[in-house]
Amino acid sequence: MEILEQIYCAMILGQVQTVMTLTERAIQEGISPKEILENALMRTALELGEKYSVREIPITKVLISSRAILACLHVLIPLFNEGGQPYKGRVVAGTVAGDVHDLGKTIVMATLRGTGFEVIDLGIDVPPEKFKVAVEEYKPDILALSCLLTTTLVSIRETIALLERTGLRRQVKVLIGGGPVTASFAQAVGADYYGSDAYSAVQQVLTELKQKDNEEMDTL
Ligand code: B12
Secondary structure (H helix, E strand, O other), X not given: OOHHHHHHHHHHHOOHHHHHHHHHHHHHOOOOHHHHHHHHHHHHHHXXXXXXXXXXXXXXXXXXXXXXXXXXXXXXHHHXXXXXXXXXXXXXXXXXXXXOOOHHHHHHHHHHHHOXXXXXXXXXXXXXXXXXXXXXXXXXXEEEEEOOOHXXXXXXXXXXXXXXXXXXXXXXXXXXXXXXXXXXXXXHHOOOEEOOOHHHHHHHHHHXXXXXXXXXXXXX
């Protein structure tokens, strides 16, 4: 069996150690982190979501596979900027307060890292105050908020409102995404960008940086 197929199978079975060993072996064999991300990891994550949604697998199975997916990402993430290239820009990211869904956000951030961005990932269940402190401290180009629960959409609103109240909103562009998030919701809460998946997230971030570059050129 091809190694990417083996990684996929081990992730589905939730075999954390095997996934890590196979991922390391794939890298040694010359397979790029991007290929592993796209052809093994994304495939597993999407399949998991689809199967759970039609009740083909229980939540326990989802949780077991999720751990294996995160283990694979743990191996891949440090490899994304090994060449020490200058970063294209900085992103601070997190899953909003009340929400512990990690996979989508971590995949989006791994893709951004793979495209050359510095990413500071604050993790899951991040309260508005913690996002605010990170914006002050890291001065990112983009603040990326992930939300998978309808009940925690309000945390996006609260985070943006806190940035407004504290005068930080103009310093950073806000990108939001995740299952219940839509373009019209993004507009309603005053986010700058909405991304439906990892690729559109990269597109939005690149668009932002291009605009920033143009503005800087105009002021010269
Ligand atoms: C995995 C999973 C879990 C795992 C999470 C494990 C982990 N470490 O992440 C566990 C078991 C912990 C879990 C728990 C719960 N879950 Co859950 N879970 C899922 C499931 C099956 C898959 C989500 C996933 O990882 N998909 C794969 C990734 C790759 O896709 P994604 O997350 O959508 O991310 C993509 C895009 O959304 C986007 N994106 C995501 N974030 C961001 C951020 C930015 C900035 C951008 C631009 C884009 C972006 O890009 C990603 C890549 O393409 C979904 C079902 C589904 N079909 O989505 C339910 C689902 C999200 N869960 C749900 C629920 C209800 C729960 C629980 C309340 C269950 C319960 N009864 O206990 C708890 C909530 C716990 C909490 N407080 O957060 C509901 C939410 C319904 C709703 N709309 O509110 C869903 C939709 C299932 C369902 N159909 O009912 N869950």
